[in-house]
């Protein structure tokens with residue numbers, strides 16, 4: 001059980017006693033979508049859900065060091081909550097979906113891309129292109145419905161031809177180059193497994209990079 005301390009700036013006004021209607025707890029999270037503009041392009045982050053991954057899969061640090069770093073972020077224990085995100089891009093009225101989430105193949109905590117796409121005001125039939133970043137199950141399994149039908153029936157599916165080569169040989173170098181460039185040029189990044197909405201910047205921090213997530217903000221068209 002977490003403990004919360006709320007600091008509230010409260011201005012107390014006398015209020016006429018109202019009839020107290022019962023308000024049962026809801027017990028679920030609000031829909032997971034978040035929208036921002038990149039010039040004329042609208043990007044809507046869609047939350048597929050989460051996975052509790054074992055922190056043992058983290059590399060290049062001792063278990064004690066990993067626990068110290070998690071504690072610094074007010075996290076603890078062996079499991080680390082990891083988001084699965086997809087991104088819907090509206091460019092000149094054409095919808096491009098980047099990744100499709102895991103569907104229900106990784107358990108009940110994932111598989112909400114379509115629910116959240118609908119909550120964001122769209123229908124799966126409107127998606128014209130599905131772009132797959134890579135061919136892992138948590139990115140592609142959402143291509144099919146539970147009945148095995150195409151989840152985005154009107155979409156052209158695209159995946160990089162060099163996908164396997166890239167991930168097997170050049171991934172580390174490419175990632176390092178991307179981080180350096182993103183930090184220097186202040187590029188906004190979107191990540192499939194970063195805490196929802198998975199959008200933010202990276203800041204050079206010694207030899208490493210720190211993730212600076214976007215703050216919840218109104219939808220404002222970029223100038």
Ligand SMILES: [Zn+2]
Nearest residue numbers: 136138139192
């Ligand atoms: Zn993944």
